[in-house]
Amino acid sequence: MAVYEKKYVWSILLRLFHWTFAPSIFTLIVTGLYIHWPWTNTWLEGSHQFTMATMRWIHFIAGMLFTCAVLARLYLWFFGNKYERVWDFLPITGRNIKNLFSTLLYYAYLTDHHEERLGHNALAGTAYFFTILLAIVQFLTGLYLLYPEGSIFTSIGASLFGTQQEARFIHYILNWYFAWFAMVHIYIVVWNDIKHPEGLISSIFDGFKFAKKEQ
Amino acid sequence: MNRSLFMGGIPGTMSRRGFLRACAIATAAMGLPMEMVPKVAEAASDPKRPSVVWLQFQECTGCSESLLRASHPDVATLILDLISLDYHETLSAAAGKQAEENLEKAIERGNYVLVVEGGIPLKDGGVYCKIAGKTAVEILKRAAEKALAIISIGTCASFGGIQAAKPNPTGAVGVSDIIKDKPIINVPGCPPNPENFLSTVLYFLTFKKLPPTDKFGRPLFAYGRKIHDHCERRPHFDEGRYAEQFGDVGHRLGFCLYKVGCKGPETYSNCPVIRFNDVEVWPVSVGNGCYGCTEPNFWDTMTPFHKRLPNVKIPGAGEGIQASAGKIGKAALGVTAAAVAIHAGVGIAKRLATGSKSEE
Structure with a gap:
C-alpha cells in the first residue's frame, strides 16, 4: 500500500481565478447565446420587461469578472508559485514535450504509464495556455463591442479585429469554443479523478493534492 | 420638408433665406455650433469657388444619383454656386475628346478637390477599368498629384466596395490603398447620404482642412456613432420585441429588426438622424434592416443580409458547402x-x- 502525503499546490489567487472564471464562462455562454438569438420574444408593449437589456447587463457584469479572472491568471503565469508559472507546463522543455506525448498516449488508453506530477500535465497546461490567449481575444472583442465609440478599446479593437461585425463574429465563434472547452475540461478532470488518488477535483477547492510519499 | 423653402422664384436658383438654411443644416450635420453658420455661409459664398474634379471608375453612378437628389442645397446650387465642377462624366455637357481636354486643363491648373467614385482595379495592370485608353489607376494617380485633398465618395472608392468582395476578380481597392501622400477622406455608404458629402465639402471650404476622422478615414461628425444607439426602434430591442420574419405581426407593429438581420448594431452612420432625400425615411424606418453599407468589406461580412452573422465555409468541403x-x-x-x-x-x-x- 502506497503512502500519500498532502502537498499544497494551488494558491488562493489561482483558486479564486478558477472560481471566477468558471461561473463567468457559464453565465457568458448562456446570456451570450441569448443575445445572439433572443428566443423569448415578448410582444407585450409598454411592459416593465427589459429582457434583452437585462441579459446584456448580466453579460457585461460576467464579462468584467471574466476579464479580471484572466488578468489574475496572467499575473500568476509569471509571479505565481512553481506549479502556476507558465514554463512549468508549456511544452518548451524536454521534460514537458515528453510529458505532452505520453499524456496523449495515456489519455488514448494506449499506455498505462504516466508521469506523476503535481502541477498541470503538459497537455492540460498547453490547452489552458491557449484558452487564456483566446480569453484575451474574447475580452478585447467584448470591450470593443461594449465601448464602440471613441474609447481606447475602440482603437485597439478596430486595429486588431477590423469592423464591429468582424469583432462580433470572432466573439461569437469563441463563445462556442468556451462551451466546448468547458465540456472537455470537466470530462477529463472527472476521468483523472477516477483514475488517480491525487484528489484533483478537491484540489481546486482547498489547494491540496496528494502525492506518493518517498520511502 | 418642402423643397420650395430652399428655392428662389426662379427654378434652379436659391433664395438667400434658403441658402442660409442650407448652411445651417450643413453646420449642424458637421456637429459645429450655430455660431459657425455665418462662417460656413461666408465660405460657401466665396466668389473664388473651389474647383472640383470628379472621377468615376468601377461604380454604378449611384453615388452621383444620390447627390442629384440632394436638396440642402440642391445639386444645381452645388455645382453652379458652391463649387466649380470641372469634370464629371455623367453631369458635364462636354463628351468624348472635349471632356478629356477639360480634365487635362483642370489638372494642369491644379488646386482642386478630387472626388473619386468607384473602386480601382489593380489586377493585370489595371486593365479592367479604362477611360479614354487610360487605366483607372493611371488616371487616379495623375489627378491626385495636384489635388488639394481627396474625397472618396461611396463604399467602392473608400474600401473597394462590391467589386472588392471575395474573390475580388479584378483586384479592386479603394483610393486610400493607392494614394498615400494626400489628405483623403472617406464618405462611404451605398450610396452615401448626400448631406454627409456636402457637409464634408463645406467643412473643407470653411476650415481649409478635412474634418477629423475615425480609424477607417470616415468623418466623425457623420460616422462617429452607431446606428443602433440612435435607432427609433431601440426601445423594442431592449424590451425584447422583435419582428420574427418579414410581414408578421411584430413587423407590422414596427418592432426591432434585429432577428431579421439588421446590422445597425455593427454599423456607424448618422442615417437615423439625417435620414434621406427630404422624405424623412431611412431603411429601418420603412421596415428593412440596416445592411451595414458604410462599413469596410460589408459585402463579405454583412451577408447574408437577413442573418445576424456571415456563414462559415466548411474547410475541405470545396467552395459549395456553407x-x-x-x-x-x-x-x-x-x-x-x-x-x-x-x-x-x-x-x-x-x-x-x-x-x-x-x-x-
Missing part, C-alpha cells in the same frame, strides 16, 4: 460529446475486460 457559425458550433459540441461518451465507454469496457484497477 453553414451558419451557430450550426458549426453545435456540431462541434455534439461530435465532442459523442467522442467523450466513446472515451468513457472504452475506459469502462477496458476495466471490465481486464478487471484491473489502475492504482493499487
Whole structure:
C-alpha cells in the first residue's frame, strides 16, 4: 500500500481565478447565446420587461469578472508559485514535450504509464495556455463591442479585429469554443479523478493534492 | 420638408433665406455650433469657388444619383454656386475628346478637390477599368498629384466596395490603398447620404482642412456613432420585441429588426438622424434592416443580409458547402460529446475486460 502525503499546490489567487472564471464562462455562454438569438420574444408593449437589456447587463457584469479572472491568471503565469508559472507546463522543455506525448498516449488508453506530477500535465497546461490567449481575444472583442465609440478599446479593437461585425463574429465563434472547452475540461478532470488518488477535483477547492510519499 | 423653402422664384436658383438654411443644416450635420453658420455661409459664398474634379471608375453612378437628389442645397446650387465642377462624366455637357481636354486643363491648373467614385482595379495592370485608353489607376494617380485633398465618395472608392468582395476578380481597392501622400477622406455608404458629402465639402471650404476622422478615414461628425444607439426602434430591442420574419405581426407593429438581420448594431452612420432625400425615411424606418453599407468589406461580412452573422465555409468541403457559425458550433459540441461518451465507454469496457484497477 502506497503512502500519500498532502502537498499544497494551488494558491488562493489561482483558486479564486478558477472560481471566477468558471461561473463567468457559464453565465457568458448562456446570456451570450441569448443575445445572439433572443428566443423569448415578448410582444407585450409598454411592459416593465427589459429582457434583452437585462441579459446584456448580466453579460457585461460576467464579462468584467471574466476579464479580471484572466488578468489574475496572467499575473500568476509569471509571479505565481512553481506549479502556476507558465514554463512549468508549456511544452518548451524536454521534460514537458515528453510529458505532452505520453499524456496523449495515456489519455488514448494506449499506455498505462504516466508521469506523476503535481502541477498541470503538459497537455492540460498547453490547452489552458491557449484558452487564456483566446480569453484575451474574447475580452478585447467584448470591450470593443461594449465601448464602440471613441474609447481606447475602440482603437485597439478596430486595429486588431477590423469592423464591429468582424469583432462580433470572432466573439461569437469563441463563445462556442468556451462551451466546448468547458465540456472537455470537466470530462477529463472527472476521468483523472477516477483514475488517480491525487484528489484533483478537491484540489481546486482547498489547494491540496496528494502525492506518493518517498520511502 | 418642402423643397420650395430652399428655392428662389426662379427654378434652379436659391433664395438667400434658403441658402442660409442650407448652411445651417450643413453646420449642424458637421456637429459645429450655430455660431459657425455665418462662417460656413461666408465660405460657401466665396466668389473664388473651389474647383472640383470628379472621377468615376468601377461604380454604378449611384453615388452621383444620390447627390442629384440632394436638396440642402440642391445639386444645381452645388455645382453652379458652391463649387466649380470641372469634370464629371455623367453631369458635364462636354463628351468624348472635349471632356478629356477639360480634365487635362483642370489638372494642369491644379488646386482642386478630387472626388473619386468607384473602386480601382489593380489586377493585370489595371486593365479592367479604362477611360479614354487610360487605366483607372493611371488616371487616379495623375489627378491626385495636384489635388488639394481627396474625397472618396461611396463604399467602392473608400474600401473597394462590391467589386472588392471575395474573390475580388479584378483586384479592386479603394483610393486610400493607392494614394498615400494626400489628405483623403472617406464618405462611404451605398450610396452615401448626400448631406454627409456636402457637409464634408463645406467643412473643407470653411476650415481649409478635412474634418477629423475615425480609424477607417470616415468623418466623425457623420460616422462617429452607431446606428443602433440612435435607432427609433431601440426601445423594442431592449424590451425584447422583435419582428420574427418579414410581414408578421411584430413587423407590422414596427418592432426591432434585429432577428431579421439588421446590422445597425455593427454599423456607424448618422442615417437615423439625417435620414434621406427630404422624405424623412431611412431603411429601418420603412421596415428593412440596416445592411451595414458604410462599413469596410460589408459585402463579405454583412451577408447574408437577413442573418445576424456571415456563414462559415466548411474547410475541405470545396467552395459549395456553407453553414451558419451557430450550426458549426453545435456540431462541434455534439461530435465532442459523442467522442467523450466513446472515451468513457472504452475506459469502462477496458476495466471490465481486464478487471484491473489502475492504482493499487
